[in-house]
Amino acid sequence: MTSYFIRRLLLVIPTFLGITVLVFAVTRVVPGGPIERAMNEALLAQTDSAVMIDMNSVAGAALSEDQLAELRAYYGFDKPWHESYVIWLGRVMQLDLGMSTRYTEPVWDIIKNRFPISIFYGIMTLILTYAVCIPLGIAKALRHNSVFDNATSAVVFFGYALPGYVVAIGLLTALASAWEWFPLGGFVSDNFDQLSTADQAIDILYHATLPLIAYLAGSFAVMTFMVKNSLMDNLSSDYVRTAIAKGMSFKRAVFRHALRNSLIPVATSFGQLISVIISGSFLIEKIFNIDGFGLLGFESLVERDYPVVMGILVISSLLFLVGNILSDICVAIVDPRVKFGENGS
Amino acid sequence: MKLRPQLNPLTQRQLARFRSLKRGYWSAVILLITIVLSIGAELLVNSRALIVSYEGNWFFPTYDKYLPGSTFGLGYEYETNFRELKVFFERQPSNSNWVIMPLVPYNAFEVDLPAGRYPPNAPSLSEKHYLGTDTTGRDVLARLVYGFRIAISFSLILLICNYTIGVALGCAMGFWGGAFDLFFQRIIEVWSNVPFLYVIMIIASVIIPNFWTLMIVMVIFGWMSMTWYMRTSTYKEKTRAYVLAARALGASNARVIFSHILPNSISIIVTFVPFAIAGGITSLTALDYLGFGLPPPTPSWGELLSQGTSQLESPWLVTSVVGAMVAILLMVTYVGEAVREAFDPKKFAYYE
Numbered sequence: 071m072t073s074y075f076i077r078r079l080l081l082v083i084p085t086f087l088g089i090t091v092l093v094f095a096v097t098r099v100v101p102g103g104p105i106e107r108a109m110n111e112a113l114l115a116q117t118d119s120a121v122m123i124d125m126n127s128v129a130g131a132a133l134s135e136d137q138l139a140e141l142r143a144y145y146g147f148d149k150p151w152h153e154s155y156v157i158w159l160g161r162v163m164q165l166d167l168g169m170s171t172r173y174t175e176p177v178w179d180i181i182k183n184r185f186p187i188s189i190f191y192g193i194m195t196l197i198l199t200y201a202v203c204i205p206l207g208i209a210k211a212l213r214h215n216s217v218f219d220n221a222t223s224a225v226v227f228f229g230y231a232l233p234g235y236v237v238a239i240g241l242l243t244a245l246a247s248a249w250e251w252f253p254l255g256g257f258v259s260d261n262f263d264q265l266s267t268a269d270q271a272i273d274i275l276y277h278a279t280l281p282l283i284a285y286l287a288g289s290f291a292v293m294t295f296m297v298k299n300s301l302m303d304n305l306s307s308d309y310v311r312t313a314i315a316k317g318m319s320f321k322r323a324v325f326r327h328a329l330r331n332s333l334i335p336v337a338t339s340f341g342q343l344i345s346v347i348i349s350g351s352f353l354i355e356k357i358f359n360i361d362g363f364g365l366l367g368f369e370s371l372v373e374r375d376y377p378v379v380m381g382i383l384v385i386s387s388l389l390f391l392v393g394n395i396l397s398d399i400c401v402a403i404v405d406p407r408v409k410f411g412e413n414g415s
Numbered sequence: 416m417k418l419r420p421q422l423n424p425l426t427q428r429q430l431a432r433f434r435s436l437k438r439g440y441w442s443a444v445i446l447l448i449t450i451v452l453s454i455g456a457e458l459l460v461n462s463r464a465l466i467v468s469y470e471g472n473w474f475f476p477t478y479d480k481y482l483p484g485s486t487f488g489l490g491y492e493y494e495t496n497f498r499e500l501k502v503f504f505e506r507q508p509s510n511s512n513w514v515i516m517p518l519v520p521y522n523a524f525e526v527d528l529p530a531g532r533y534p535p536n537a538p539s540l541s542e543k544h545y546l547g548t549d550t551t552g553r554d555v556l557a558r559l560v561y562g563f564r565i566a567i568s569f570s571l572i573l574l575i576c577n578y579t580i581g582v583a584l585g586c587a588m589g590f591w592g593g594a595f596d597l598f599f600q601r602i603i604e605v606w607s608n609v610p611f612l613y614v615i616m617i618i619a620s621v622i623i624p625n626f627w628t629l630m631i632v633m634v635i636f637g638w639m640s641m642t643w644y645m646r647t648s649t650y651k652e653k654t655r656a657y658v659l660a661a662r663a664l665g666a667s668n669a670r671v672i673f674s675h676i677l678p679n680s681i682s683i684i685v686t687f688v689p690f691a692i693a694g695g696i697t698s699l700t701a702l703d704y705l706g707f708g709l710p711p712p713t714p715s716w717g718e719l720l721s722q723g724t725s726q727l728e729s730p731w732l733v734t735s736v737v738g739a740m741v742a743i744l745l746m747v748t749y750v751g752e753a754v755r756e757a758f759d760p761k762k763f764a765y766y767e
Contacts, residue, residue, distance in 0.1 A: 081604075088605030096617055231748035232741060233697045235704070239724055240737045247727040254727075353701060357724060368705075371616055379613075387608055 071409065075399060082391045089387050090380070091155060097376045098151035158380070167381040172373050177381035180366070185347050187257055187362040192346025194278065195285045199293055202286075204336070207297025208329065214302060222294075230291030235353035238284035242357060245280060252280050255359035281358045285351070293336070300332040337404045341397025345389045348382070429682070432757040439753020442746035449743075453564040460519040460557045464497040467514050477517075487512075519543060521554035523561040523714040528552045535722075535729045547731040550722050555732065558714040559739050565709070566716060569626065570695030573633055577691070578684065580638040582677075585645025590653060590672060596646070603639045611636040612698070619707035626709060633698070644687065648680040682758040689751030693744050700740070716740060 142148040149157075161168060167177035206226075210219045229237065246252045253259070259273050304310060305328050313323045352364030363382070370378035402408050422430075434440050457477050458465065467474040469487050476482050476497065484491040487500055501514040520543055521527060527548060528534065534552035538545060546555040588596045615632055622628060652658060653676065661675050702708035703717020711718065716736050723733030 084601065085604050085608060088601075089608050092605065092609055093614065093617075096614055227748060227752070228745065231693070231744045233701065233744075235701060236720075236737055236740050236744075239720060239733060240741075242724065243727060243730060243733040243737070248730060353704070356705075367613070368616075371613065383610065383613075386610070390608060 071402065075395060078395050078398070082388075082395070085391060086387060087159075090159070090383065093383055094155050094158065094380060095151055097379065098154070162384060167384065168377040170370070170375050170378050172370065172375040172378070177377050180378060181363075181381055181385065184350075184361065184363045184366050187360060188350050189347055190274070191278070191281065191285065191360075191362065192349035194282055195289065195349070196343070196346065198282065198286055199289050200336075203290060203293035204297055204333070207294045208301060208324075210294065211298045211301040211305065212324070214298075226291045226294055229287035232287065233353075234284045234288050234351060235357060237287045238281070238354050238357045241280045241283060253277050255357070257360050257362075281354055281360060284354050284357075296335050297332065300335050301328060304328040304332045334401065334405045337400045338397050340400040341395065342390075342393040344393050344396065345386070348386050348389060429757050433753055436753040436756060439749050439751075439756075442749040443753070446743075446746050446750065449563075450567055453560060453567065456560050456564055457517075459517050460521070460523075460554075460560045461517045462497065462520060462522040462525055463517075464500070465515045465517055467497070467500070467512075469512050471511075519545065519554065519556050519560075521557045523553065523557045524712055525554075526552040527554065535726060535732060537729070538731050546735040547729070549719065549732060550726060550729075553712075555719065555735055558719060559716070559735060561714040562716045562719065563739065563743070565626070565713065566696045566699055567692075569630065569699050570692045573630060573637065573695045574688065574691050576630070576634045577638050578641055580634070581641025582645050582684065584638070585642040586649050586672060586676065586680075588642070589646040589649025590668070590676070592650075599642075603643060606636070607639045609636065612701070615702065616705070616707045619702065623710055624708070629699075629702075629709060633695075641684070641687065641691075644683055645680065648683050649676055652676045652679050686751075686755045686758050689747050689754055693747045693751070696740075696744065696747075 139148065158168070165178075167181075169175065170177050170180055173180060206222065210222060213219050232240075241252075242254065246254045253276065255277075257274070257277055258270070259265075259277070262270060262273060265273060301324075305324070307328075310323050310328050313327055314320060348363045350360070350362035350364035352368040354360075355362045355365040356368060366378065367382045369375075370382070433443075452459065457463075461477060463476040463479075465475070465477060467476060467487065474482065474486075476495070482495050483493065484495045487495060489495065489500065489503070497514055497516060498520050501516055504510065504512045504514055526534075527542075527544070529536065529542070534548050535550050536542075536544065536548045536552070538547040538555075544554050544556070546559065549555055549558065584599065588599050614636060615629075618624075618632055619629065624632065658671060658675055661671055666675070699708060700715070700717040700720065703715040704720045705717075706721070708717055709715055716739065719732060719736040723729070723736060726732055
């Protein structure tokens with residue numbers, strides 16, 4: 071099995087190259103990149119009444135040919151895209167993600183600054199999901215088809231049917247705007263620095279309540295039903311029936327035998343834990359105005375800040391690919407019956 | 416002779432089971448009615464009258480060509496304003512002229528600016544803006560209805576495209592295996608790791624998509640999941656005894672695929688349909704919300720959402736569009752749940 075995981079790890083390389091080549095090519099092919107931005111700015115600086123005429127001819131007057139060439143060299147647009155991709159890749163190998171064209175700061179520093187917010191939301195979401203879904207799933211499985219089961223299904227399904235951003239907008243309108251129970255957005259209050267530590271914690275939680283509900287709404291359903299269904303599968307299996315037939319109490323049969331086996335599917339998501347440092351949906355962050363990872367990605371995309379776009383892509387795709395493998399390793403550790411790579415799966 | 420084509424008994428049982436799941440069944444019925452009504456939306460929500468009777472002649476302007484005001488004795492050559500025409504006719508009860516307007520007498524594009532008030536205006540029964548107007552003064556209900564029609568047709572066409580590619584390619588991959596399978600496996604792995612909304616946004620921010628270009632881009636990044644399911648399913652079915660038996664009887668590849676493997680994989684395909692539709696609506700709305708979707712002034716839920724979130728003091732904007740999304744997506748999900756249960760039943764034993 072070790073050889074299987076080594077093979078999987080090696081396959082990360084071509085996949086990673088494929089993803090970055092693709093997105094890199096897309097960013098280079100589309101117009102409106104940093105050069106056009108610089109030309110536009112030069113144009114605006116020159117003429118107050120910036121009438122948008124034919125960009126190239128007018129900008130030619132604003133920037134000389136030499137300046138343009140200099141700009142292209144600065145942003146790495148002077149070479150064909152495959153050559154600059156190789157150069158970019160070489161830099162990434164040396165752990166240099168380049169400079170942001172918007173902030174003229176190293177991309178890594180910009181990305182690093184967002185980690186605390188992402189980690190906070192990522193870990194909170196995770197803890198709450200496990201803390202609610204596993205007990206709820208067990209309770210639903212044991213009371214299958216009861217009033218309790220159907221009522222909770224309806225609630226969980228409601229959250230599942232709606233995308234997180236609709237939940238976010240709904241909450242924002244009702245609880246923050248109309249009734250003003252919660253703040254309209256942001257990660258902390260403006261006077262955060264003057265608060266005592268306890269008040270700071272309360273302030274963060276106060277701001278985090280609505281975004282967390284929006285994040286959780288969708289993930290509850292998947293996890294709850296996973297726990298419920300796998301527990302029910304195990305409850306109807308022979309080994310539980312045997313245990314009960316031999317006189318074991320039902321409670322003991324569930325909690326000592328069936329439950330242990332039914333938590334195995336939960337382990338499939340353990341590997342993705344490493345992605346919490348970049349978690350964050352840009353829709354939810356945009357709605358609640360949280361300066362996290364998602365919003366950074368979105369803004370750099372809108373502003374055509376391609377070094378940041380590519381930097382985020384590198385980090386997120388690497389974490390995702392490695393996380394998948396880690397998940398499989400977790401499953402193999404938790405469940406010794408699982409054998410990877412032996413029948414071509 | 417039986418006139419009704421006989422469905423195979425398994426399908427009949429599945430349909431019967433679906434019908435017995437009340438929540439899903441009624442959601443499906445309501446959804447279908449909504450879709451059919453939205454196809455004829457011009458008859459329900461429109462600024463053009465349904466029927467005009469003018470001096471003994473009847474006009475049906477809904478699907479008719481442009482009718483200038485002079486047709487009805489009004490002193491202008493631009494298109495007739497039927498709401499004013501109705502008021503005009505009613506003021507002269509001596510004439511036998513009359514106008515029947517649709518339920519909502521506004522279309523999705525026209526701007527209605529009552530004097531002295533700035534849009535958005537709150538819902539008003541007397542003005543027949545049942546859900547108010549948006550920030551430019553267009554009727555919210557009209558935009559919701561036409562936005563729904565665009566979203567649902569987008570979603571359905573997207574589904575058909577994705578499934579056609581997915582079923583064809585997935586079946587081929589599973590059936591032939593080998594290098595062909597391996598090659599597309601790698602492609603799918605790369606493709607599904609590309610941040611899909613991200614790339615769509617890069618492209619959409621450049622080409623200003625219309626309905627079909629957005630569709631093409633979405634298909635390019637959306638065909639993988641169905642391909643994968645079909646591949647796995649074909650792989651499994653290929654080794655089953657009935658396929659081997661068919662082969663032993665000399666069935667050709669085409670016969671094995673089309674009359675044995677595909678019919679047996681259909682239940683997998685069907686269970687994903689409702690969720691794919693919900694996904695299509697959700698992602699189109701998200702793109703529109705961010706401004707990377709269909710260009711204005713196309714009526715769209717996402718655009719209404721973004722208006723609503725920036726105008727929280729006009730709660731009817733957010734409320735109506737969130738309400739519509741909740742209703743539609745909840746029904747689609749109920750249908751999905753019922754379809755899954757009908758086509759892929761899990762029977763559990765449980766203890767009292």
